Amino acid sequence: MPKPPGEAESKRAKAVAERRALILEAAVSCFLEKGYHQTGVRDIARQAGVSLGNLYNHFPGKHDVLVEIAALERDEMTQFLEIFARPAAAGVVLGDFLRAYGLYLAQPENVLLAIEITSEALRKPDIGERFMANRFEIVGALEAVLRRGIEDGEFRAMPNPHQMSHLIVDMLDGGAYQSILSEADMSKLLEDIEDFVFAAVRRH
Amino acid sequence: MPKPPGEAESKRAKAVAERRALILEAAVSCFLEKGYHQTGVRDIARQAGVSLGNLYNHFPGKHDVLVEIAALERDEMTQFLEIFARPAAAGVVLGDFLRAYGLYLAQPENVLLAIEITSEALRKPDIGERFMANRFEIVGALEAVLRRGIEDGEFRAMPNPHQMSHLIVDMLDGGAYQSILSEADMSKLLEDIEDFVFAAVRRH
DNA sequence: CTCAGTTGAACGAACGATCGTTCATAGTTT
DNA sequence: AAACTATGAACGATCGTTCGTTCAACTGAG
Numbered sequence: 001m002p003k004p005p006g007e008a009e010s011k012r013a014k015a016v017a018e019r020r021a022l023i024l025e026a027a028v029s030c031f032l033e034k035g036y037h038q039t040g041v042r043d044i045a046r047q048a049g050v051s052l053g054n055l056y057n058h059f060p061g062k063h064d065v066l067v068e069i070a071a072l073e074r075d076e077m078t079q080f081l082e083i084f085a086r087p088a089a090a091g092v093v094l095g096d097f098l099r100a101y102g103l104y105l106a107q108p109e110n111v112l113l114a115i116e117i118t119s120e121a122l123r124k125p126d127i128g129e130r131f132m133a134n135r136f137e138i139v140g141a142l143e144a145v146l147r148r149g150i151e152d153g154e155f156r157a158m159p160n161p162h163q164m165s166h167l168i169v170d171m172l173d174g175g176a177y178q179s180i181l182s183e184a185d186m187s188k189l190l191e192d193i194e195d196f197v198f199a200a201v202r203r204h
Numbered sequence: 205m206p207k208p209p210g211e212a213e214s215k216r217a218k219a220v221a222e223r224r225a226l227i228l229e230a231a232v233s234c235f236l237e238k239g240y241h242q243t244g245v246r247d248i249a250r251q252a253g254v255s256l257g258n259l260y261n262h263f264p265g266k267h268d269v270l271v272e273i274a275a276l277e278r279d280e281m282t283q284f285l286e287i288f289a290r291p292a293a294a295g296v297v298l299g300d301f302l303r304a305y306g307l308y309l310a311q312p313e314n315v316l317l318a319i320e321i322t323s324e325a326l327r328k329p330d331i332g333e334r335f336m337a338n339r340f341e342i343v344g345a346l347e348a349v350l351r352r353g354i355e356d357g358e359f360r361a362m363p364n365p366h367q368m369s370h371l372i373v374d375m376l377d378g379g380a381y382q383s384i385l386s387e388a389d390m391s392k393l394l395e396d397i398e399d400f401v402f403a404a405v406r407r408h
Numbered sequence: 409c410t411c412a413g414t415t416g417a418a419c420g421a422a423c424g425a426t427c428g429t430t431c432a433t434a435g436t437t438t
Numbered sequence: 439a440a441a442c443t444a445t446g447a448a449c450g451a452t453c454g455t456t457c458g459t460t461c462a463a464c465t466g467a468g
Binding site: 016034035037084093106110112118119121122123129132136156158159160163164166167169170173174175177178180181182189191193196197199200201202204 | 241395
Binding site: 012015016019050051052053054057066 | 442443444445446447
C-alpha cells in the first residue's frame, strides 16, 4: 500500500524524526560536557543509544550535526525579537529584554553551547553566518528601541545607537561568559547590568 | 676555563632558551591559525623547524605548551595595572585604561589567542586559574578607580562598583570578540565604548 | 691545554589509541 | 520484492607520546 503524499507521517518517518532528535540531543550533551573537538562521533552515538554507522544515515558527518544544533540554537533567539515588538515605552521594552536575555544567559548550558558554536564559527564560516545574522537581528531591533527612546526624549542623544546596542548585547554575553569562568551567578549580575545600561542611555 | 655560576649563560643554555622561545612562537602561530585542538604537536614542531622528539625535550606535552603561552599572555596584562597607579583624576585614568585596553584588543591575534586560552580553560582548570587571577587584578584596580571617582564626586553613586568594573571589562572583551566574528573594526568601536562607559558612570 | 667522560639536545621511527568515515550485511516496513 | 534503517567491523589517517640512538657541548682530572 503506497502512501499518499499529503497524509499523516508514516510510522517510519516519525521514528526517523525521533531518532534524529535523539542524536541531536545526545550531541548537545556531549558538546557541553567535553566540547566539540573533544567529542568523538562514537561518543555521540553511544550517548544516543544508536550505532555508529546509523548516525551516518541521519547526518552526513560530525560537522553537520553541529550545523543543525547551531540552527536550533539560532531559532531560540527569535523569542527575544517578540519582546521588541511590544507597544510599550522604550525604557520598558529595554528592561524587559535585558531581563529576558539575562535569564536565558543565566543557564550555563545556553552559554556553553553558544561558546562552542561561535568558537567553531571562527574557522568554519558556514556555521557562523546564520548564527551571526540572527544576532544582528536582535542588535537591529534593540537599536530601533534606542532610537525610539531618543525620539521620545526618554533616552539621551547618543552618538551611535547601533554601536550602543551592540555593546549592550556584548556586555550581556561577556558577563555570562565570565560568570561561568569565575563561577559567579549571572542572575545576580542582572540588576547591575540593568543599572549600568539605564545609567548609560537615560537622559541626564 | 670553567664557567663561574653567576656569569653569562653558557652557549648551550642560551641556545636552549632560544629553542624554547622558537617553539612557543610556532605554537602561538599554529593555535591562531587552526586553534588549539586542531593543531597537532607535529604542526608545532614543523613550524618551529624542530623535530618531533625534540619538542618533548623542552615541554612535557602539548598541554604544557599552552600553559606556558597562557602565562606569557597573562603577563601582558600587567601593563594595564600600571595605568591604574597613575596619580590622575579618576575620569582620566578610566579613559586611559579604556583606550589602552581597547587598543590591545584591536589586534585580533590578542583576542584570538585569549579565546583559545579561555576556551581551553573552561575544561582545564590549571590553565584558567592564573589567567583569571590576573583579570581579577585588573577588575579590582578598576573598581578602586571607580570608588575614588565616586568619593571625589566625579562619578555617580553606583550600587555595585565591583560589578560595574566587571561589566566594563566584559563589554570591552565582548566587543573585541564580536568585532572579529563580524569583521568589524574594534578601534572604531573604542570611542563609542568610551561614550557608553562615561555616560554610565558620570554624575548626572 | 688536552682529552676521556658525562650530559642532554636533536632526531625520526614506532606505539597504541582514537579520529571521522565507509561498507557489506542483516533486519524491518511498506 | 523493493526500500529503508540499523549494525559494527574495518579503513586509512592522525593523534599525543615514547623510544633508542646519535652527536655536539660541557666538565673536571691530568
